[in-house]
Amino acid sequence: MTSILFFEQLLNGVQFGTMLFLMSAGLTLIFGVMGLINLAHGSFYMIGAFSAALIAGLTGSFWLALLASLSGAAIAGVLIEIIIIRRLYRRDHLDQVLATFALILLLSEGVRWCFGAFPLFLDIPSNLNGTLPILDNLIYSKYRLFIILMGFLIAFGLYILITKTRLGVRIRAGQNDRQMISALGVDISKLYTIVFALGASLAGLAGAMIGAIQSVEVGMGEPILILAFVVIVIGGIGSIKGALIGSILVGVTDTIGRIFLPEVLKIFMEPSSATSVGSSIGSMLIYILMALILIIKPSGLFGKN
Amino acid sequence: MKKLTTTLAALILMSSTPLFAHGDKVKVGMITTLSGGGSGLGIDVRDGFMLAVKGNKNISVITKDDQRKPDIAVQLADKMIQSDKVDVLTGIIWSNLAMAVVPATVNQGKFYLSPNAGPSKLAGKGCHKNYFNVAWQNDNLHEAAGGYANSAGFKNSFILAPNYPAGKDALTGYKRYFKGSLAGEIYTKLGQKDYAAEIAQIRASGADSVFFFLPGGMGIGFMKQFSQSGIKLPVVGPAFSFDQGILKAVGEAALGVKNTSQWSKDIDNAANKKFVKDFKSEYGRLPSLYASQGYDTGKLLISAMSKAEIKNKDKFRDALRKADFESTRGKFSFDTNHHPIQDIYVREVIKEGKILTNKIVSVGLKNHSNAYVSECKM
Numbered sequence: 001m002t003s004i005l006f007f008e009q010l011l012n013g014v015q016f017g018t019m020l021f022l023m024s025a026g027l028t029l030i031f032g033v034m035g036l037i038n039l040a041h042g043s044f045y046m047i048g049a050f051s052a053a054l055i056a057g058l059t060g061s062f063w064l065a066l067l068a069s070l071s072g073a074a075i076a077g078v079l080i081e082i083i084i085i086r087r088l089y090r091r092d093h094l095d096q097v098l099a100t101f102a103l104i105l106l107l108s109e110g111v112r113w114c115f116g117a118f119p120l121f122l123d124i125p126s127n128l129n130g131t132l133p134i135l136d137n138l139i140y141s142k143y144r145l146f147i148i149l150m151g152f153l154i155a156f157g158l159y160i161l162i163t164k165t166r167l168g169v170r171i172r173a174g175q176n177d178r179q180m181i182s183a184l185g186v187d188i189s190k191l192y193t194i195v196f197a198l199g200a201s202l203a204g205l206a207g208a209m210i211g212a213i214q215s216v217e218v219g220m221g222e223p224i225l226i227l228a229f230v231v232i233v234i235g236g237i238g239s240i241k242g243a244l245i246g247s248i249l250v251g252v253t254d255t256i257g258r259i260f261l262p263e264v265l266k267i268f269m270e271p272s273s274a275t276s277v278g279s280s281i282g283s284m285l286i287y288i289l290m291a292l293i294l295i296i297k298p299s300g301l302f303g304k305n
Numbered sequence: 306m307k308k309l310t311t312t313l314a315a316l317i318l319m320s321s322t323p324l325f326a327h328g329d330k331v332k333v334g335m336i337t338t339l340s341g342g343g344s345g346l347g348i349d350v351r352d353g354f355m356l357a358v359k360g361n362k363n364i365s366v367i368t369k370d371d372q373r374k375p376d377i378a379v380q381l382a383d384k385m386i387q388s389d390k391v392d393v394l395t396g397i398i399w400s401n402l403a404m405a406v407v408p409a410t411v412n413q414g415k416f417y418l419s420p421n422a423g424p425s426k427l428a429g430k431g432c433h434k435n436y437f438n439v440a441w442q443n444d445n446l447h448e449a450a451g452g453y454a455n456s457a458g459f460k461n462s463f464i465l466a467p468n469y470p471a472g473k474d475a476l477t478g479y480k481r482y483f484k485g486s487l488a489g490e491i492y493t494k495l496g497q498k499d500y501a502a503e504i505a506q507i508r509a510s511g512a513d514s515v516f517f518f519l520p521g522g523m524g525i526g527f528m529k530q531f532s533q534s535g536i537k538l539p540v541v542g543p544a545f546s547f548d549q550g551i552l553k554a555v556g557e558a559a560l561g562v563k564n565t566s567q568w569s570k571d572i573d574n575a576a577n578k579k580f581v582k583d584f585k586s587e588y589g590r591l592p593s594l595y596a597s598q599g600y601d602t603g604k605l606l607i608s609a610m611s612k613a614e615i616k617n618k619d620k621f622r623d624a625l626r627k628a629d630f631e632s633t634r635g636k637f638s639f640d641t642n643h644h645p646i647q648d649i650y651v652r653e654v655i656k657e658g659k660i661l662t663n664k665i666v667s668v669g670l671k672n673h674s675n676a677y678v679s680e681c682k683m
Contacts (some may be wrong), residue, residue, distance in 0.1 A: 005509045012501040109340060117344040119525055119554035124533065131535045141533055144501060213533065214498035215525035215554055218344070223496050255502045258494070272490060279468050279492040 004137045009259055010252065015144045017251025018151025022206035023224055024231040024243040025158060026199025032238025033174045033195050034089055037096045040080070040103035041203055041228065042221025048073040048204020049211035049220060050111055053120040062125035066208055073204020077197040085196060086189065104222070112218045119217040122208070147209055154202070155244050162240060171195060175238055230286055234293050236303025245301060250286050258282030329614050330363050331606070334385035336378050336406065337396035339370035343521050345550040346398045346595050347371075350420045352588055353596035354395070356580075357603025359587075363610060367391065373398075375405040382406045386413055392615045393418060395602055398595075400424040400443060400471045411435035414618065416625070420602040421595060425474055428644050429677035435618075437625055437643045439605055440598040441567055442675035443471055444478030446543035449565035449649035449669035450516055451482030454541055456667075457563075460485040463512035463538075465503060467519065468492035475518035475543070481676065488512030493519070498526040504534045514538055520545040525554045532558035539563070544663070547654055549593040552661040559654045559661060567645070568597040568634050569652050569665050576604075576631035591662060597633045604630040640674045642681035649673050 027041050051072025056065035084103065088096045124143045131139040162168040170191055173181040182188040207221065214220075231250050235242025262278025269277065293301065335354065338347035351368060358364045367389055371378040378397065385391045394410050395418045397403045403422035410417050411433040419427075419438040427433075428442045454462060464479055464487060466472035472492060480487075488510040491503055507515060515538050519527050524546025531540065544566030552559055570581055570591065580600055584592040592600075605628060612624035628639050638646050649670045652663040 002509070005505060008505045009502055012505065015501065016499060112340065112344070117339075117348050118550045119345070119522055121554045121556050123529075123556055129533055131533075139535070141501070141530075143533060210499075213526065213530050215522040215529075217522050217525075217554075218340075220498075220522070223498075259502045259506060262491070275490050275492055276468065276473070279494070283468070283494045 004135065007135070008138055008140065009255055011140060011144070011148070013252030013255035014248060015148050015151075015251070016255055017248035018148050018155075019206050019210055019247075020224070020227055020231050020251055021151055021155060021244050021247035022202045022209075023228040024235070024247055025155075025240055026202045027228050028232040028235065028238055028240065028243045029171070029195055030199045031232070033171055034192050035178075036085065036089060037093050037100070038085075038199075039097060039100040039225065040107065041199070042225030043104055043107040044073045044077060044200040044203035045207035045210075045221035045224060046111060046218065047076045047107065048201075048207035049122065049216045050115055050120065051204065052208035052211060053122040053216045054115075056122050057120075062123070062212070065122065066205065069204045069208030070201045073207070074197045074201035076204075077200025078193055080200075081193050081196040086192070089192070108218050115218075117218065119215045122212045122216050124212045143213060150209065154205075155240075158240055167191075167194070227286070230290050232300075234290050234300055236297075236300030238304070239300070239302040242300055242302035249289070253289050254282075254286050257285035261285070329610075329616065330365065331393060331610055331615050332389065332391045333358075333364060333366045333606070334382070334389060334391035334394045335366055335368045335396035336371050336381045336385070336394065336402075337368070338373045338398050339368075340372055343373050343398065346421070346521070347396070349550060349593045349595035350396060350398065350599035350602075353584070353592065353599025353601075354420065354603045355599075356584055356587055356596075357600045358607065361607060364606070368396070371397070371402060373402070375402050378402045378406050379409070382410055386410065386415055392416065393606060395420055395606075396599075397422055401469070403427065407436055408433070416621070418602050418606065418625075420598045423644065424470060425677055428642050428675055429680035432642045432677075432681035432683060434622060434643075434683050437605075437639065438645065439602045440645070441647075441649075442644045442677065443474040444481070445567070445649060445670075445673060445675060446545075446565045447475045447478030447516075447518060448482045448676075449651070449673070450541050450543060451479040453563060453565060453651045453667075453669050454479075454483050454485065454514060454516065457514070457539070457541075459483075459514035459539070459541075461488045461511070461513045462516050463487070463489045463491075463507045463510050463514070464516045465491040465493055465519070466517065467495040467497070467523065469495045471520075472518060479516050479518075483516075493523075496523065498523060500527045500530050503527075504531055504536065507531075507538070508534065508536055512538060515540045517542050518545065521551070525551060528555045528558045528562070541565075544568075544594050544652065547652070547663060548595065549591045549662065550595075552654065552663075556661070557656075560656065562654045563666070564652050564654070564663070565649055565669050566594050566652055566663070567647050567649050568594045569650055569663055571663075571665055572633065572635060572650075574631075574633075574635045577633040577635070580633045591660070601630070601632050601634070601637070604632070636672070640678050641683065642675070642678050643683075644675050644678075646672055646674045 048069035052065035052069040055068035128143040231246040235246030261282045262275045265274035265278045369381045393416045398421045400422040423438045423442040466475045547564040608630035609624035613620035650665045651667045651669045655664045
């Protein structure tokens with residue numbers, strides 16, 4: 001196990017983490033500002049990927065497709081917020097979970113109706129195809145570097161938005177005291193719609209960027225949704241900073257764990273059972289991490305009590 | 306007098322002609338995956354089966370969606386057996402669902418014809434006289450891939466599959482036939498779509514070839530990322546990641562990859578030509594191996610119905626066992642554990658005009674059965 005390989009796996013972990021961040025930032029914002037548990041967040045990931053595949057198929061441009069994923073998911077977010085989600089803010093969490101779970105089923109079947117049950121094709125642009133030598137012995141996928149870069153740019157953008165703009169002030173105020181800011185004359189329902197659409201569009205962008213190297217298919221959002229929940233629990237619910245650090249932590253732990261645990265176990269066991277045991281424990285690692293963090297800090301790394 | 310004998314002869318003939326003898330109806334319950342991830346497979350099996358039984362007035366089919374969940378599949382099977390009174394069940398795609406449904410079904414005296422899942426348990430110790438697998442035993446295509454790897458001169462393979470029973474069957478199957486050494490062996494998470502970490506391991510391992518079993522969306526991700534990584538190793542796998550429904554989504558990254566399958570669009574026989582043509586005109590797309598399995602299941606059922614009445618279970622079972630139907634795969638028979646003996650081909654992904662599809666390059670394993678026959682005491 002060379003240090004070059006270790007560094008490459010570290011990069012893979014960070015890349016996975018930045019994608020998780022795009023998902024969990026929206027999720028944690030929506031929970032922090034509106035107090036809504038949105039299980040249907042993964043569906044926006046799927047909607048983004050399908051919008052991108054549709055536009056890429058029509059125009060052949062990856063960049064237009066990325067734009068389409070942002071706007072497609074944002075439009076879907078606005079519509080769904082106005083028609084359904086708006087009625088859920090005052091209800092308790094169980095109602096929200098039930099209703100947004102129903103949304104997952106509706107949206108998945110809706111997408112299947114429109115696009116069929118077979119996976120769609122979405123490719124990365126040709127100038128990001130291939131690899132880039134970043135160190136002497138280390139070559140790394142250009143597209144994955146692009147994903148890391150995008151992730152950190154968006155994290156920076158969100159930081160500016162939350163701390164330096166008027167909208168950001170309102171979002172922070174909304175997190176602290178919902179009644180007070182509506183009493184101050186802020187149109188709270190418009191603010192909620194904007195936050196929801198923002199979260200949805202980030203998820204949609206993640207879906208398109210990942211869809212291009214994985215697969216664009218119905219139900220693609222649910223596995224990543226579970227991880228996004230793990231991230232926001234680790235990071236502290238409502239905290240964007242927590243979401244960023246939690247994402248990177250989960251991404252790196254997952255990647256490093258599932259690769260190196262079997263290798264370590266091979267010292268004690270015969271190879272094929274070491275692989276099987278190691279990968280089983282490897283896939284549990286992030287949940288073990290979550291449990292440990294919750295024992296030490298019950299409200300997550302950056303959560304308020 | 307002569308007239309009378311001819312009439313009599315004709316009557317005797319007619320009574321032995323199955324069409325006239327057994328006008329009884331057979332009710333089929335089809336439980337398959339029609340929604341959510343993986344529904345492409347279920348839809349293909351259903352469409353293939355419905356095409357085979359199309360126009361047959363003696364067969365009625367109830368189709369239900371199992372959503373890829375074992376508990377739902379079990380509920381559907383109970384309902385179909387108890388209130389719909391079906392005679393034959395079929396349709397299940399996934400091995401874990403088959404393990405949940407098949408034993409109870411066959412123990413209640415119903416027939417189960419598997420159009421896809423073939424877990425080793427149901428082929429070996431858990432085999433049953435009323436269970437027939439019309440597709441393959443799970444290990445089969447992987448065994449052929451191992452055989453192909455030898456003939457292609459691979460000496461040092463890197464192998465990977467998801468960490469679940471069919472994934473373990475896959476690596477076992479490959480290792481059973483592959484004579485070279487292993488550069489690495491990885492079990493990935495079931496449903497995992499990102500293989501950056503595994504691909505880095507492959508690059509560092511010094512392997513001369515890669516074998517992978519990653520069905521459905523998992524394989525799409527792997528193939529795309531593998532081709533983007535710039536690693537130029539030959540790849541071999543079972544047909545599940547290269548079937549007609551998936552190739553479109555993988556794109557050019559799949560071109561030239563060798564994969565093993567018991568069926569291919571270009572197998573040269575009349576039944577297959579008719580199947581491919583009819584499927585295309587009925588559904589407007591090319592069939593996949595799953596569709597061919599559904600189709601053969603339908604044809605097998607029809608062949609048994611023409612020989613025996615479903616009420617006479619023993620005779621009907623014998624009729625099924627004969628497998629006297631024109632398979633799209635050409636030669637097809639059942640071994641004593643009711644799993645197929647058939648040729649397994651090596652295919653290559655090619656481009657026909659604008660459509661990616663497969664072409665047979667050689668026969669991987671001839672008249673291949675499975676490793677569990679001796680464990681099955683029926």
